[in-house]
Amino acid sequence: MTPKARPRSEPRIPEDDVREGIELLFFAYRDFTADPDRILAPLGMGRAHHRVVHFVGRNPAITVGELLAILKITKQSLNRVLGHLVREGYIAQRPGAADRRERRLTLTESGQSLERRLSEPQRTRVAAAYGAAGRDGVEGFRRVLLELVNKADRDRLVGGRGVTAPLSAKARLR
Amino acid sequence: MTPKARPRSEPRIPEDDVREGIELLFFAYRDFTADPDRILAPLGMGRAHHRVVHFVGRNPAITVGELLAILKITKQSLNRVLGHLVREGYIAQRPGAADRRERRLTLTESGQSLERRLSEPQRTRVAAAYGAAGRDGVEGFRRVLLELVNKADRDRLVGGRGVTAPLSAKARLR
DNA sequence: GCGATTATGTCAACATCATTGACTTATTTC
DNA sequence: GAAATAAGTCAATGATGTTGACATAATCGC
Numbered sequence: 001m002t003p004k005a006r007p008r009s010e011p012r013i014p015e016d017d018v019r020e021g022i023e024l025l026f027f028a029y030r031d032f033t034a035d036p037d038r039i040l041a042p043l044g045m046g047r048a049h050h051r052v053v054h055f056v057g058r059n060p061a062i063t064v065g066e067l068l069a070i071l072k073i074t075k076q077s078l079n080r081v082l083g084h085l086v087r088e089g090y091i092a093q094r095p096g097a098a099d100r101r102e103r104r105l106t107l108t109e110s111g112q113s114l115e116r117r118l119s120e121p122q123r124t125r126v127a128a129a130y131g132a133a134g135r136d137g138v139e140g141f142r143r144v145l146l147e148l149v150n151k152a153d154r155d156r157l158v159g160g161r162g163v164t165a166p167l168s169a170k171a172r173l174r
Numbered sequence: 175m176t177p178k179a180r181p182r183s184e185p186r187i188p189e190d191d192v193r194e195g196i197e198l199l200f201f202a203y204r205d206f207t208a209d210p211d212r213i214l215a216p217l218g219m220g221r222a223h224h225r226v227v228h229f230v231g232r233n234p235a236i237t238v239g240e241l242l243a244i245l246k247i248t249k250q251s252l253n254r255v256l257g258h259l260v261r262e263g264y265i266a267q268r269p270g271a272a273d274r275r276e277r278r279l280t281l282t283e284s285g286q287s288l289e290r291r292l293s294e295p296q297r298t299r300v301a302a303a304y305g306a307a308g309r310d311g312v313e314g315f316r317r318v319l320l321e322l323v324n325k326a327d328r329d330r331l332v333g334g335r336g337v338t339a340p341l342s343a344k345a346r347l348r
Numbered sequence: 349g350c351g352a353t354t355a356t357g358t359c360a361a362c363a364t365c366a367t368t369g370a371c372t373t374a375t376t377t378c
Numbered sequence: 379g380a381a382a383t384a385a386g387t388c389a390a391t392g393a394t395g396t397t398g399a400c401a402t403a404a405t406c407g408c
Contacts, residue, residue, distance in 0.1 A: 013300075013301045013304050013305065015297065017304070017312075018296075018297045018300045018301050018304065019232065019293070019297070020316075020331075021300045021304065021312075021315070021316070022228075022293065022296050022297075022300060023228075023232075023331065024315075024316060024319040024320065024323070024331065025202070025203060025206060025319065026225070027319075027323040027327050027331065028199070028319045028320075028322040028323050029199065029203045030246065031322060031323050031324045031327075032199060032322055046363090046364055046365075047364090047365085048364080048365060048366090051200070054196075054197075058193065058197070063384080063385095064384070064385060064386090065383090065384065065385080072204065072208075073365085073366065073367090074366075074367065074368085075384095075385075075386075076366090076367080076368090076386090076387080076388095077365065077366050077367075079385085079386065079387080080364090080365080080366095081364095081365085083386090096384095099375075099376070099383090099384080100374080100375065100376090101373095101374060101375045101376070101383070101384045101385070102375095102384065102385080103384080103385065103386095119193070119196065122196050123189065123192045123193070123196075125322055126192045126195045126196060126322070127187045127192050128321060129317075129318045129319075129321030129322050130187050130191070130192065130195065130318065131187065132317065132318075132321045133314055133317040133318045133321065134314075136310060136314055137313070137314035137317045137318055138191075138195075138314060138318065139311070139314060140307055140308075140310055140311035140312060140313060140314020140315050140317075140318075141195070141198075141314050141315045141317075141318035141319070142194075142195070142198060143303075143306065143307040143311045143314075143315075144303045144304065144306075144307045144311055144312060144314075144315035145198040145199065145201075145202045145303075145315070146198065146202075147302060147303030147306045147307065148202040148205060148206055148299055148300070148303050149198070149201040149202050149205050150201075150205045153201050153205075157194075157197065157198065157201065219393095220392090220393055220394075221393085221394085222393075222394060222395090237355080237356095238355070238356060238357090239354090239355065239356080247394085247395065247396090248395075248396065248397085249355095249356075249357075250357090250358080250359095250395090250396080250397090251394065251395050251396075253356085253357065253358080254393090254394080254395095255393095255394085257357090269404095270355095273354090273355080273404075273405070274403085274404060274405085275354070275355045275356070275402095275403065275404045275405070276355065276356085276404095277355085277356070277357095349408100350407100350408095351406100351407090351408095352405100352406080352407085352408105353404100353405080353406070353407095354403100354404085354405075354406090355402100355403085355404080355405095356401100356402085356403085356404105357400105357401080357402080357403105358399100358400080358401075358402100359398105359399085359400085359401100360397105360398090360399090361396100361397085361398095362395100362396075362397085363394100363395080363396070363397105364393100364394085364395075364396095365392105365393085365394085365395095366391100366392080366393075366394095367390100367391075367392070367393095368389105368390085368391085368392105369388105369389090369390090370387100370388085370389090371386105371387080371388085372385100372386080372387075372388105373384100373385085373386080373387100374383100374384085374385085374386105375382100375383080375384080375385105376381100376382080376383070376384095377380100377381080377382070377383090378379100378380090378381080378382095
């Protein structure tokens with residue numbers, strides 16, 4: 001019932017400002033994903049493939065289960081694209097050293113090259129935006145986005161350089 | 175060939191920082207859309223319906239063509255969800271006053287109420303993030319996101335209070 | 349006024365990405 | 379050795395998007 005207390009120093013945020021933020025997110029995401037989508041299409045792949053390639057690239061030797069937790073999709077859905085990527089030679093599977101039930105995933109050479117091709121327009125775009133916004137702007141961007149993410153994954157993101165990198169090492173220790 | 179010139183004052187952005195931004199965007203968007211998705215599902219609707227409801231709500235009397243330009247989908251795809259929303263009484267259509275070929279779209283009462291239900295969790299989330307990031311943080315967030323959006327729509331966004339609002343009035347005058 | 353253009357809608361076929369539910373196999377854990 | 383876990387698979391279904399072709403009504407240009 002009682003609305004959340006709010007320190008006097010932080011004025012209430014006007015609804016229109018919040019709605020603007022919502023749209024900003026929509027448009028940015030729409031345009032941000034459009035470039036890689038165009039690269040993927042002629043290869044008979046889509047956004048789902050991109051996500052898998054990206055997260056395997058950033059988390060070498062990630063397990064299928066960890067990937068599922070990141071993507072928040074079902075394993076049937078993941079397996080369609082993952083199977084495709086494995087068959088086409090972009091991703092290699094190897095049984096885990098400690099637990100041989102696991103199939104640890106890694107990008108092959110051609111997977112790495114695909115990853116770079118896909119992320120290139122995104123890196124360009126983000127780099128330009130970061131440059132235009134300046135150091136403080138980027139800090140604000142990171143802070144807001146991080147708060148938008150559910151707590152569970154927030155920890156991963158702040159973890160360290162590799163962003164999701166700490167996950168593969170730590171997740172199973174909890 | 176020649177890499178873009180970059181003022182000495184703005185150091186080159188490390189690739190890992192850029193990649194972190196990419197992931198931030200992925201996770202934020204994933205969690206940001208999850209709440210409304212959960213509300214929509216039992217109503218037999220999805221994200222596409224949400225987008226239509228949102229943009230019609232923010233741009234009363236928008237035309238179908240303008241909506242298509244914002245969403246960047248085909249009219250066949252739009253018509254499936256739009257038809258659904260009209261049949262269910264969430265959106266009303268009225269011929270344009272000046273041009274009777276147009277079917278101007280408006281939220282009905284129940285459409286407005288649906289819009290509020292859907293945006294409520296998003297508003298809460300964004301308001302919390304804005305609060306946590308502070309005034310400067312929000313400014314940075316806006317600047318970066320705006321730069322990520324393609325130029326074409328950037329103008330709309332900065333336009334004014336209604337974000338996309340200026341569009342319906344101005345777009346056709348160019 | 350008449351032909352061209354524009355705004356919108358519709359039929360049909362198909363691709364992608366997601367879901368639920370049930371079941372299998374291999375391996376590890378207790 | 380039984381139970382739990384990691385991964386994969388078969389099958390059906392739904393939401394969202396696409397291309398292509400065509401239809402209707404209203405407006406525009408001359």
